[in-house]
Amino acid sequence: DAGVTQSPTHLIKTRGQQVTLRCSPKSGHDTVSWYQQALGQGPQFIFQYYEEEERQRGNFPDRFSGHQFPNYSSELNVNALLLGDSALYLCASSLLRQGVFHEQYFGPGTRLTVT
Amino acid sequence: GIQVEQSPPDLILQEGANSTLRCNFSDSVNNLQWFHQNPWGQLINLFYIPSGTKQNGRLSATTVATERYSLLYISSSQTTDSGVYFCAGGETSYDKVIFGPGTSLSVIP
Numbered sequence: 001d002a003g004v005t006q007s008p009t010h011l012i013k014t015r016g017q018q019v020t021l022r023c024s025p026k027s028g029h030d031t032v033s034w035y036q037q038a039l040g041q042g043p044q045f046i047f048q049y050y051e052e053e054e055r056q057r058g059n060f061p062d063r064f065s066g067h068q069f070p071n072y073s074s075e076l077n078v079n080a081l082l083l084g085d086s087a088l089y090l091c092a093s094s095l096l097r098q099g100v101f102h103e104q105y106f107g108p109g110t111r112l113t114v115t
Numbered sequence: 116g117i118q119v120e121q122s123p124p125d126l127i128l129q130e131g132a133n134s135t136l137r138c139n140f141s142d143s144v145n146n147l148q149w150f151h152q153n154p155w156g157q158l159i160n161l162f163y164i165p166s167g168t169k170q171n172g173r174l175s176a177t178t179v180a181t182e183r184y185s186l187l188y189i190s191s192s193q194t195t196d197s198g199v200y201f202c203a204g205g206e207t208s209y210d211k212v213i214f215g216p217g218t219s220l221s222v223i224p
Contacts, residue, residue, distance in 0.1 A: 002201035019142075033211075033212065035214075037156075041216070042201055042214035042215060042216050042217050043158075043201075043203075043213075043214050045212060045213065048211065056211045057211075058211055078129035088156050090158065091160075092212075102163075103146075103148055103160060103163035104148065104160075105158075105160060105213060106150070106157070106159075107159070108155075108156065108157050109156050111156070
């Protein structure tokens with residue numbers, strides 16, 4: 001049973017560039033959430049996707065956007081990168097069945113460095 | 116809004132010792148989880164525990180929903196238990212999950 005996978009593992013970008021991170025959910029899961037974790041802090045919720053729509057969003061600017069595909073995989077896009085966007089980006093998947101919450105499982109993360 | 120607090124922020128243990136980590140959460144939190152983040156950044160599910168008590172090996176957790184707190188117990192700690200322990204919760208199925216600030220645990224031989 002494959003867990004949550006993310007790609008790439010590491011990424012180095014220059015300020016002002018754009019980046020796309022990818023996530024494949026755990027088998028059987030239909031919901032994907034993205035988090036940003038700065039060094040020494042807890043993960044901060046970016047947004048959540050279910051049925052290919054953004055359902056919830058945290059306090060992140062519009063430079064952060066996402067997409068969910070019919071196979072439930074997801075992408076996180078960040079435009080006009082800032083130095084402060086350097087962080088570990090975590091993807092979590094869960095199953096939303098009949099409105100009942102199921103626990104989230106996290107991928108290994110993508111470490112983004114903006115120079 | 117949702118608030119999640121954890122204590123202590125840092126903990127150093129001798130191998131073999133026991134410890135208790137605490138998580139306080141606001142009224143609106145229903146779906147509480149405990150995670151362990153290892154030194155490589157991987158978040159590992161420990162417990163999904165909106166209420167009651169669960170045990171898994173040397174770890175156990177208790178959530179008293181009516182008093183808005185959860186406790187994570189680690190017994191006979193090992194060096195591999197080192198890392199950061201997070202509790203996290205959300206309001207509903209769709210709601211964003213909010214993480215506490217974490218407890219950084221170091222187990223020394």
